Amino acid sequence: MTAEAPPAPALSYGRLIPVTVHFDDLDALGLLHNARYPLLVERAWTELWQDRGVRFEGDWAAAGDACNAVRELRIGYEAPVTRPGTYAVHLWLDRLGTTGLTYGFRFCSADGAVTYARGSRVLVRLDAGTLRPAPWSEAFRAAARELLRPAG
Template identity: 85%
Template structure:
């Protein structure tokens, strides 16, 4: 963790989703607890996928593309979040495969300029009956293509 957060370039890909850090998200030192970052990212993804009509309401058989499991999570911390308030999560897809995907994220300031944490997560789409990998639907793939980060 560095003393100062890194400055990101203007947002040219993905989506910036507002999130709120509450007082009870902070640890005993007054910092955003490390376990809260992935939770905030998950909430941001849920909000984004809901905009595309992809929802999980507790029924795995009806969940479709929302029936997935995390294969890997990586996160790096750049600077501490030291107060409650408004922040954002920048979300994008790094890779969209047949049954899996890798998404990137940044926990950042509301305008996306300051990065506090960044990472990736790998998801695998599952068949609800067998819990084996299953292909993403074409609707999901179309939404995902809109979120793909340009090759860098």
């Protein structure tokens, strides 16, 4: 007889995206290397948007809302990840502007119960021709609103 895993805590906002930490993501001390956290968050963010039809397929002019750049990244490390396996990234939006957005994230256990790192990242939507800020499409904005963290 096997014991059932406890239920995952319910998320009141955002999405929990599974990610995998591999053995070669660990540093010489056996800890998840600090540079891997943003990489794993980026992979989770990319997966979330690809599932909603926003993707880059090699052509910036056709990329639409996927043509964006990072303006700022902040991350704080709370507890070490000491072994390979399945974890998760909790993603949400803190702000959705005309040409930019700020999303928050937590690198956490697969069930979302334990937080290892948290942070935020500011993205700016770009016009592919000029590389100047451009407005998000209405389709993107509608999908993004579902990720907004409630005020308070």
